[in-house]
Amino acid sequence: MTPVLSFRNVWVEYGDHVVLEKVSLDVAPGAFVSIVGPSGAGKSTFLRLALGQEAPSRGEILLDGAPIPPEPGPDRGVVFQRYSVFPHMTVLQNVMFGARCDQAPLTGLLMGADRRKARAEAVAILEQVGLSASLKAFPRALSGGMQQRLAIAQALITKPRILLLDEPFGALDPGVRLDMHELITGLWREHGLTILMVTHDIKEAFKLGTRVIAVDKRRHDPHAPHRYGSTAVYDFPLDDKLKTAIPREIAAMASSG
Structure with missing residues (x-):
């Protein structure tokens, strides 16, 4: 099965500031991918790359096996934490x-x-x-x-075939969040969507996702922290049993954000 989305050795750099480095992964059609990691790790940058809103400094991103168009298209929808509605x-x-x-x-x-x-x-x-x-x-x-x-x-x-969610429920009360969880999972199944969701809520990530990707830095330089970027340090496909067992490494990473 051809991945709907592929990252091939993707880097994002702003001058000498490296945000993402060596990101290589495939996203299967129909997956619900939860993306977690500490604040500033480049999670939202990852979504902008998938949207076509931003281009990588190095590497390539493929949509259905072809280079992703250099601008957002109707095949990719996005929902932000702040409501993007016209008042x-x-x-x-x-x-x-x-x-x-x-x-x-x-x-x-x-x-x-x-x-x-x-x-x-x-x-x-x-x-x-x-x-x-x-x-x-x-x-x-x-x-x-x-x-x-x-x-x-x-x-x-x-x-859209791909729905990108950037902290979509972070500003909502707990009870409302549960209602939104039911809504988004129902729409995911009904519309056959592929979803990439950034969240700081580790329980939400494991509850909703069929796969959890943790983004963080593998390398650290205390004298030049900007010279190393984040990448996918953990990648967990989930089944019903794993959804109830959050790895300690992921829990610690999420709590640091």
């Missing part, structure tokens, strides 16, 4: 905006049958994420959890 648009308009950008990138306008189709798809996705009763509401009227549901709907409207 001046209603819930329905927020989601339809993604369809307009995908289907009419130059004008941003959909007319006639195309607009009716986009609206129907947006309504269907909003129903899936539990916002069918809030189509005309503005984001300011929504709770944090509802705004994050809206952000997920925005990401799904373009029918």
Whole structure:
């Protein structure tokens, strides 16, 4: 099976500051990959590379075996910790905006049958994420959890194959987080998504993921800490038994972040 995403000896450097080094890994279609590690280890940089928002300084990234396009595309959706919603648009308009950008990138306008189709798809996705009763509401009227549901709907409207989640539930209350866990796992299965999720919550990483990758530095120089970058230091495929047994190395790494 061809990996949906491949990193081949990827480095990210800003001048003499090395953020990532020697990152080589494959992501299988349909995987749910949790990415953990201490703060500043380059986890969000890893997601930006997968999105096409940033290019590696060295090495290559492949999407379906071909070089990844040098810009984000509709096949990759992203949800951030801070809600990426437009405050001046209603819930329905927020989601339809993604369809307009995908289907009419130059004008941003959909007319006639195309607009009716986009609206129907947006309504269907909003129903899936539990916002069918809030189509005309503005984001300011929504709770944090509802705004994050809206952000997920925005990401799904373009029918992405890969969904990138950057600390998507970190700002939510514990009870709301549990609801969001159920939502995202249901959408993952229903849509056949490949998910890459950055999280500081080690229990969340093992609960949701089919694989946990820990990102950190293998080498340290106390006199020049910027000269060495992070890489994948641990890579755990998970089954139901392993989900209940978090390795001590990973737990210690997460607590340091």
